[in-house]
Amino acid sequence: MDRKLKDLVIENSDTIVQMWLEEISKGRQNDYTSTISEELFESTNREFVNVIFASVEKQGITTALEDFSERLVNLGWPLSYLTDGLQSFRRVTINYILSEQNQVGTEYFSEVLQAVDNWVDPIINKLVNEYSGSWEHIVSLQRVALQELSAPLIPVMENITVMPLIGTIDTERAKLIMENLLDGVIKHNAEVVLIDITGVPVVDTMVAHHIIQAAEAVRLIGSTCILVGIRPEIAQTIVNLGIDLSKFPTKSSLRKGFQSALELTNRKIVNTSESHENDIEQLVDSLDGE
């Protein structure tokens, strides 16, 4: 029975393809594919239907199917294109078989349905798996990438280290910040650590809590933590929330924080050209004196 139906479908593949293409194009006007160019849409459809027929014929997953799904994933075609396409294929094929055979009876109906389901379902499963697998892969890669840049530590000068924070801080990241901060302080032998929160959009009690804990831990290992990059609106929300940040120094900008870090380590920035002029002036003065 299955064999017979399959032969029928494959022999009349041209008609079914025509019906399928009509069906697919019908729903095209106002959906996600409307931005795709006509030619690309048609050639993809042709390829898609060929792939479907190839898998129906061979009764199983072909390399052509794998290649096709991989390419669609890479091009960013929506998953619903594939599922819609296969659903219409199922609909069209069943309609076609039933209209050709002129047989009636529930048993025959269910046999046809089952046969077609057996062809289409493995393809749907395969494509959906491929698709979601590829997305999961991308998400996990991005997660790793995010983690890599979530808590960087820059030793800008001897004894002075900066940790610029950008973006939202969640629990996982807060843990990383603490670990990296303490590791880095020991490794770079930092006396002063500047935590820069210029790029943190919202400082709520959780973020503040984590920063306070990190600063406290840094203090315990004998270094000083300066919180820099507090924007005016963030300062106001911190005051409104009633968060006490008085235990460690804070500065509005990284530049000011860096200056006080230099002061704490008994250094200062000297403008070399100016001091040069002074030298010459002094020299002239001393010459005048003679």
Place this chain on the structure above:
Amino acid sequence: MDFQSCVNINKEWDIVGARQIGRDFARKIGFGTVDQARIATAISELARNIYLYAGTGKICFETIEEIDRKGLVILAMDDGPGIAEISKVMEDGYSTSGGLGAGLPGVKRLMDEFDIISEQEKGTKIKAVKWVR
């Protein structure tokens, strides 16, 4: 302009989503940057409370307009365990999770109006309003 939108809070990253939408709302209504930051922080606190204590819930935003003023309403709703002693929760420095204990009293100070209804074993509903100055 009386439209409404809701964000479901199921995982930690939903807090960021809620914040983003709330900030967009605030910008559209015409809040300044300081008030936008206040609103975003308040949403963050409310969403985090849902995530930490109730597990799941939702945050809804609504714009209200009266004759002489307009503002943003934030509704935080959950079906969590509820709050046993509301007066204690509204005290500064009270926390059951080792946090700073500034969340709810902080939200009250960040917003203009603050209303909390909580029934044990049934859930909590918080309504906070900020008016455009």
